[in-house]
Amino acid sequence: MTLTDELTRTLVIEAKAAMQDAHATYSNFTVGAALLMEDGSIVRGANIENASFGATICAERSAIASALSQGKRGIKAVAVSNATDTKITPCGICRQVIYEYGTDIPIICSNQSGEYMIHTISELLPHAFTLD
Numbered sequence: 025m026t027l028t029d030e031l032t033r034t035l036v037i038e039a040k041a042a043m044q045d046a047h048a049t050y051s052n053f054t055v056g057a058a059l060l061m062e063d064g065s066i067v068r069g070a071n072i073e074n075a076s077f078g079a080t081i082c083a084e085r086s087a088i089a090s091a092l093s094q095g096k097r098g099i100k101a102v103a104v105s106n107a108t109d110t111k112i113t114p115c116g117i118c119r120q121v122i123y124e125y126g127t128d129i130p131i132i133c134s135n136q137s138g139e140y141m142i143h144t145i146s147e148l149l150p151h152a153f154t155l156d
């Protein structure tokens with residue numbers, strides 16, 4: 025599946041929309057993610073915080089858990105957005121989790137205006153840990 029400019033923009037819009045479902049009571053920092061799956065579907069995720077802060081689930085991992093739990097496989101692209109001017113990049117844990125599903129997955133990192141930059145997960149997580 026080719027990640028066209030139009031599809032990229034759609035994923036950014038979906039990631040921004042996903043922020044509406046965030047439970048970010050503690051940080052007030054809402055994050056949204058949107059996955060493009062190999063069947064062409066788009067699966068959203070939002071950050072889900074907890075009073076026990078370490079139990080917080082980031083938007084990217086929330087989206088991945090949702091997609092896989094629906095029986096979907098094959099992550100073709102990940103978009104992530106937030107409500108600041110910074111083009112957000114996935115945290116370290118999320119980079120490791122995304123890497124599990126493909127070393128060349130494009131990560132579309134966007135800000136509240138919808139501006140974005142794209143890096144593959146290998147660019148964001150060089151020398152990644154694997155069991156190989």
Ligand code: THU
Pocket residue numbers: 048051053054055070071072073080081082083084113114115118
């Ligand atoms: N967060 C994400 O959802 N994704 C990231 O890649 C970075 C951080 C969330 C976790 C927490 O709810 C909030 O942003 C502030 O750290």
